[in-house]
Amino acid sequence: MKRLTFWVVTMLVCITTFAQQALWGSAQVVSPEIHEDHTVTFRLRAPKAVKVQVVGDFSSTGVAEMVENKEGIWEYTTPKPLAPELYSYNFMVDGLKINDPANVYVIRDIASVTNIFIVEGERADYYKVNNVPHGTVSKIWYESPSLGINRRMTVYTPAGYESSGKRYPVFYLLHGMGGDENAWSVLGRATQIMDNLIAEGKAEPMILVMTNGNAIQEAAPGEASMGLTIPTLQLPKTMEGSFETHFPEVVKFVDKHYRTKANKKNRAIAGLSMGGFHSLHISKQYPDLFNYVGLFSAAIFPFKGVTSPIYEDMEGKLKVQFSKKPALYWIAIGKTDFLYKSNEEYRKMLDEKGYKYEYFENEDGHIWKNWRIYLTEFAPKLFK
Amino acid sequence: MKRLTFWVVTMLVCITTFAQQALWGSAQVVSPEIHEDHTVTFRLRAPKAVKVQVVGDFSSTGVAEMVENKEGIWEYTTPKPLAPELYSYNFMVDGLKINDPANVYVIRDIASVTNIFIVEGERADYYKVNNVPHGTVSKIWYESPSLGINRRMTVYTPAGYESSGKRYPVFYLLHGMGGDENAWSVLGRATQIMDNLIAEGKAEPMILVMTNGNAIQEAAPGEASMGLTIPTLQLPKTMEGSFETHFPEVVKFVDKHYRTKANKKNRAIAGLSMGGFHSLHISKQYPDLFNYVGLFSAAIFPFKGVTSPIYEDMEGKLKVQFSKKPALYWIAIGKTDFLYKSNEEYRKMLDEKGYKYEYFENEDGHIWKNWRIYLTEFAPKLFK
Numbered sequence: 001m002k003r004l005t006f007w008v009v010t011m012l013v014c015i016t017t018f019a020q021q022a023l024w025g026s027a028q029v030v031s032p033e034i035h036e037d038h039t040v041t042f043r044l045r046a047p048k049a050v051k052v053q054v055v056g057d058f059s060s061t062g063v064a065e066m067v068e069n070k071e072g073i074w075e076y077t078t079p080k081p082l083a084p085e086l087y088s089y090n091f092m093v094d095g096l097k098i099n100d101p102a103n104v105y106v107i108r109d110i111a112s113v114t115n116i117f118i119v120e121g122e123r124a125d126y127y128k129v130n131n132v133p134h135g136t137v138s139k140i141w142y143e144s145p146s147l148g149i150n151r152r153m154t155v156y157t158p159a160g161y162e163s164s165g166k167r168y169p170v171f172y173l174l175h176g177m178g179g180d181e182n183a184w185s186v187l188g189r190a191t192q193i194m195d196n197l198i199a200e201g202k203a204e205p206m207i208l209v210m211t212n213g214n215a216i217q218e219a220a221p222g223e224a225s226m227g228l229t230i231p232t233l234q235l236p237k238t239m240e241g242s243f244e245t246h247f248p249e250v251v252k253f254v255d256k257h258y259r260t261k262a263n264k265k266n267r268a269i270a271g272l273s274m275g276g277f278h279s280l281h282i283s284k285q286y287p288d289l290f291n292y293v294g295l296f297s298a299a300i301f302p303f304k305g306v307t308s309p310i311y312e313d314m315e316g317k318l319k320v321q322f323s324k325k326p327a328l329y330w331i332a333i334g335k336t337d338f339l340y341k342s343n344e345e346y347r348k349m350l351d352e353k354g355y356k357y358e359y360f361e362n363e364d365g366h367i368w369k370n371w372r373i374y375l376t377e378f379a380p381k382l383f384k
Numbered sequence: 385m386k387r388l389t390f391w392v393v394t395m396l397v398c399i400t401t402f403a404q405q406a407l408w409g410s411a412q413v414v415s416p417e418i419h420e421d422h423t424v425t426f427r428l429r430a431p432k433a434v435k436v437q438v439v440g441d442f443s444s445t446g447v448a449e450m451v452e453n454k455e456g457i458w459e460y461t462t463p464k465p466l467a468p469e470l471y472s473y474n475f476m477v478d479g480l481k482i483n484d485p486a487n488v489y490v491i492r493d494i495a496s497v498t499n500i501f502i503v504e505g506e507r508a509d510y511y512k513v514n515n516v517p518h519g520t521v522s523k524i525w526y527e528s529p530s531l532g533i534n535r536r537m538t539v540y541t542p543a544g545y546e547s548s549g550k551r552y553p554v555f556y557l558l559h560g561m562g563g564d565e566n567a568w569s570v571l572g573r574a575t576q577i578m579d580n581l582i583a584e585g586k587a588e589p590m591i592l593v594m595t596n597g598n599a600i601q602e603a604a605p606g607e608a609s610m611g612l613t614i615p616t617l618q619l620p621k622t623m624e625g626s627f628e629t630h631f632p633e634v635v636k637f638v639d640k641h642y643r644t645k646a647n648k649k650n651r652a653i654a655g656l657s658m659g660g661f662h663s664l665h666i667s668k669q670y671p672d673l674f675n676y677v678g679l680f681s682a683a684i685f686p687f688k689g690v691t692s693p694i695y696e697d698m699e700g701k702l703k704v705q706f707s708k709k710p711a712l713y714w715i716a717i718g719k720t721d722f723l724y725k726s727n728e729e730y731r732k733m734l735d736e737k738g739y740k741y742e743y744f745e746n747e748d749g750h751i752w753k754n755w756r757i758y759l760t761e762f763a764p765k766l767f768k
Contacts, residue, residue: 030614048434048478094432098482104492104605105612113488117612131602131609134534138522140546150518162524162641218515221488225515228489228501230414257546 029073031102032089032117038081040119042089044100047072049093056089056114057369058082063092084124085369086189088114107186109368110178111231125196126376127189132199133159135208137191139181141219142253146246152219153250154181156191156208157258158198167259169383170207171292172250173375174271174278177238178231180220181212184375187368188272193375204383209254213271213278215242239274239299241308247282251289268382270294270330272371273339277302281310283326284317291327292382296374297337297366300346322355328381329357332374336365413457415486416473416501422465424503426473428484431456433477440473440498441753442466447476468508469753470573472498491570493752494562495615509580510760511573516583517543519592521575523565525603526637530630536603537634538565540575540592541642542582551645553767554591554638555676557759558655558662561622562615564604565596568759571752572656577759588767590652593638597655597662599626623658623683625692631666635673652766654678654714656755657723661686665694667710668701675711676766680758681721681750684730706739712765716744716758723750 031043042054044066052066052074059078066074088107090097099106103115118124135158141150158168173190175183184190190208197203215238218224221231237243255262269290271279276298283293302311322329329350333343350357360377364370415427426438428450436450436458443462450458472491474481483490487499502508519542525534542552557574559567568574574592581587599622602608605615621627639646653674655663660682667677686695706713713734717727734741744761748754 044480046478046480049480050432093477093480093482094430096428096430096433096477096482097485098477098480099497101481101497102614103612104495104497104615106490106497108488111488113483113485113490128611129603129607129609131534134525134536136522136524138520140520141518141543150515152518159525219513223513225513227512228487230486231488 053092084121154210158205169266171268174275176273241310268292272296287321332360425461437476468505538594542589553650555652558659560657625694652676656680671705713741720749
């Protein structure tokens with residue numbers, strides 16, 4: 001049995017050859033370190049660097065100078081405790097943007113990969129994986145006859161779905177420009193938020209469907225037959241009507257393959273930015289599909305020069321939609337959002353027509369922090 | 385509508401503030417660039433760096449010096465075409481290991497995050513997402529009474545599962561030390577391999593179940609209630625019998641929640657390294673569960689000093705297992721694997737007893753390249 005002690009040692013040596021920096025004590029720094037008082041220390045071992053900064057959303061300036069100690073470890077501690085939140089950051093080493101080698105948790109936002117950490121407490125506890133019943137998260141492909149391709153969506157079914165035999169309401173949740181069917185679960189913590197809201201009894205158990213809003217894409221970059229190509233904003237075919245036109249195919253697929261309550265009363269649609277735009281135009285185009293509509297920092301009007309039957313007669317379609325009295329039409333935006341003004345105009349138009357909606361306004365602008373907040377506000381209002 | 389042209393511009397500016405480096409033309413380099421002849425060029429803009437290397441599995445030495453051009457871009461082109469394969473790499477900038485900022489595709493292996501790329505052709509085409517029907521990949525939680533926690537597994541159901549109404553055979557595929565329920569799909573490209581093998585008619589449509597073999601873990605690091613803590617090897621409770629003991633709970637859950645052919649004839653189990661060890665000991669402990677067994681670079685014998693009923697009377701249990709004539713007992717290992725010798729001893733033991741098995745030997749050692757090869761060899765042999 002001696003060979004097995006040998007085996008462990010050899011295995012560790014093998015693993016550490018590649019993973020050494022991140023695994024082993026003496027060479028390794030802890031970063032980020034979240035202290036008990038919620039100040040946070042970032043560290044990077046870079047003895048040959050001349051200038052090291054940490055950049056991210058943990059401060060209003062977005063950048064902080066790090067200071068080198070005798071061991072060549074650069075360090076920065078926030079002067080004040082950070083509010084509970086999910087934060088993202090990178091290091092800048094002599095002008096080169098890098099990820100924190102001590103932190104394996106990274107998210108991709110369009111073509112940027114950043115590290116994340118969570119400061120616990122308050123609303124941020126909804127973003128954590130807690131010891132509660134967990135729903136199932138599936139990547140499932142559907143055929144779109146109108147788009148002519150097979151496409152992927154992310155579907156969350158609530159804890160207990162597999163054994164309950166029950167039917168559930170469905171909430172369609174759409175991403176913004178440059179996003180994909182992974183965005184809400186990775187950047188928006190949507191599956192954690194739903195697990196936690198449902199476990200607390202604040203939201204009804206529901207199915208959450210996160211589609212890919214880029215009509216020319218099969219699936220997220222790297223997960224489609226295009227291969228490992230560089231993600232782009234892919235403006236073409238995202239806001240020219242074809243995604244909205246095809247949307248009933250999504251609803252039909254979901255109603256066919258999941259135990260849904262397949263009626264308007266039990267359907268919601270919401271999205272951020274471009275996804276808010278999609279939600280607005282899909283819900284007015286198909287006024288008998290969705291009883292709950294959420295516009296999170298939404299774009300409102302189509303691009304100049306874009307023509308599609310979807311965007312024609314906006315006024316007339318809204319009139320039909322609101323005459324059918326949706327259970328909830330919810331508009332949310334941050335005070336510094338660059339879309340604030342067009343949302344203000346849109347609300348004014350709704351007010352003039354006497355169309356009922358709820359409005360939620362908060363600080364900050366066009367950022368994931370707000371979209372996570374909006375999801376935790378919106379989901380508890382559904383299907384009650 | 386003028387505000388919408390403005391909106392696009394503002395949006396792009398907003399996005400580029402954070403994602404600038406990776407998105408926009410002039411500042412950005414292409415890396416890696418896979419040329420038509422399959423040589424590969426790596427590039428990094430780092431004008432202030434003194435020494436830049438690329439490290440990875442694309443060469444036998446694992447490291448290559450990069451050369452700086454006038455624009456401060458460091459570059460290295462492989463002298464020869466690379467064989468078709470999925471490769472991983474990092475840059476070393478003045479001793480600091482970083483990811484390639486031009487490549488958003490990263491994988492986590494234990495506590496290391498590396499970039500990947502695929503050189504197409506031959507077997508590597510099985511590792512790509514191709515334009516074929518795709519199975520559904522689900523992260524689903526199950527309760528383990530014996531381990532006392534809720535635990536997550538990854539389940540692949542083949543294309544057509546949702547609508548066929550048919551029952552399917554099940555292949556349980558286990559990871560190695562330091563891995564988790566994500567390892568086979570992320571590092572092993574298991575879901576792509578199954579999609580492609582099934583589409584070509586080389587493998588039967590089957591359900592693939594990838595469990596978490598660390599008995600104390602709920603789920604992969606970062607996806608459990610432990611939070612975003614640093615992944616470790618977590619040696620405790622991985623090879624002391626409790627994972628093997630609890631395994632029938634996994635089979636029971638899968639048979640209850642999926643349309644399985646719930647019998648020995650239609651069950652396979654295989655794993656790499658520690659997962660091969662688990663497969664060996666689970667299949668002999670429960671000789672009526674699995675008709676197909678695969679040991680990929682497997683550890684064979686339990687650690688010195690470990691006692692568990694699972695590991696007692698190995699000879700007697702193997703005798704029972706082989707007396708029931710499994711349809712396939714498949715052993716694969718690379719010539720330079722540090723477990724080669726113990727596998728040789730094990731085969732000798734099986735030979736002496738006259739127990740039938742198939743043996744597959746190839747180049748290289750204890751690496752994912754081999755485990756992907758073994759999966760493409762093993763899966764087509766199942767359920768025929």
